[in-house]
Amino acid sequence: MGVVANTTACGGLNGARRPLHLTVPQYACLELLGQRPGLSNAEQARGVFVTRQSMNLVLRGLEERGLVTRPATATHGRDLPTELTTAGRDHLVAASTAINAVQTTMCTGLTTAQQHVLLETLATCITNLGNDSGTATR
Numbered sequence: 001m002g003v004v005a006n007t008t009a010c011g012g013l014n015g016a017r018r019p020l021h022l023t024v025p026q027y028a029c030l031e032l033l034g035q036r037p038g039l040s041n042a043e044q045a046r047g048v049f050v051t052r053q054s055m056n057l058v059l060r061g062l063e064e065r066g067l068v069t070r071p072a073t074a075t076h077g078r079d080l081p082t083e084l085t086t087a088g089r090d091h092l093v094a095a096s097t098a099i100n101a102v103q104t105t106m107c108t109g110l111t112t113a114q115q116h117v118l119l120e121t122l123a124t125c126i127t128n129l130g131n132d133s134g135t136a137t138r
Contacts (some may be wrong), residue, residue: 022096025050025058027099030092033068035085050128059109067091 022030028048033039039047045055059082062068067088070080084092108114 011018020091020098022091022095023058025054026062027095029055029058029062029094030084030088032068033082034089034092037083038081040081042079044082062088 009035025048032044032047036043036047041055041059042052044059045052048055049056050058053130059068059070062063063070065087066085068082069085070082107118
């Protein structure tokens, strides 16, 4: 994606998240926990493409705001499974609604086939970013 397109897309998404006071990693973390509750810090870091240390800061901030909860001590090993609170689920719904509106606007004028190709292409890009071997998926 070119710099102008990337800046424009990010601007729209930032505008959608701004009223909820969520950063990109915070929103991604809420979204991931909404889909897969109970993930460990390391699992969330991999899913959001940040370091474990960065994820710990993200989780601490969300926990201080009452959006997620983690046990004080680990029951197995060092993992502290994280869950969304009711406020966290409400925040996720509001953020997802706002971001879906931006995505709808971004896809205005694209045919269903073009939207399908776009989603497939983005899925490949995401897979490539998460590919530890450094080889791209074709």
